[in-house]
Amino acid sequence: MKPKRIILIRHGESEGNLDNSKYEITPDYALKLTQKGISQAAQAGKDIKSMIGDESVYVYLSPFFRTRETFKHIHSSIIDNVTKAIEDPRIREQDWGHLRHPDDNKGIIKARDEFSTFYFRIPDGESGADVYDRVTTFLDTLHRDFEKYNYPENVLIVSHGMTIRLFLMRWFHWSVEECESLHNPKNCQIIIMEKQIDDHYTLISELARK
DSSP states (O other): OOOSEEEEEEOOOBHHHHOGGGGGTSOGGGOOBOHHHHHHHHHHHHHHHHHHTTOOEEEEEOOSHHHHHHHHHHHHHHTTTEEEEEEOGGGSOOOOOSOOOHHHHHHHHHHHHHHOTTTOOOTTSOOHHHHHHHHHHHHHHHHHHHTSTTOOSEEEEEEOHHHHHHHHHHHHTOOHHHHHTBOOOOTTOEEEEEEOTTSOEEEOSOOOBO
16 A cells, blocks of 8 residues: 655755865765754654654665764654664765865866756766666665555655655656756755555645756
């Protein structure tokens, strides 16, 4: 039985969001939440609890530190709802390669934006298309999980901006151009997909357009 809702949430504000010089000294996976990010995650937990009430929820989260921290602060509000929480590396952030000076990242971002955010492969990292491919295999797992007996009423996916956007692209069969016309969700923005009477899902949240 498919869940009533698939809830996607981007991590709270991270050290890298606040200060991009962190990318020169800290691996992307190890960046943590700021105090603002912690507050955002705690509020998101309350908002999710208000939405799902007493309904059950199955959680998938990226193994990056900031997503794990985000779930920790969400979890305090939905501790009685969670039936299982598993980390899945396939929903991690787009790989940006190794430690790099912020000025070098600026040049890469400019080149990517001019070429294509979907097709441009970051040096030593991934393209959006690479992320799309691994998200596709994650969806295969998700659909198999849906077939399990007594699957929870809600799914919560704690991930990253680009990954969430590409998840939605894959699910709703958006074109590359449509995906590139949208912004990533903001920190701790809650994106809701709701099951309709025909068993299909409707996106009831909006991503901002560029």
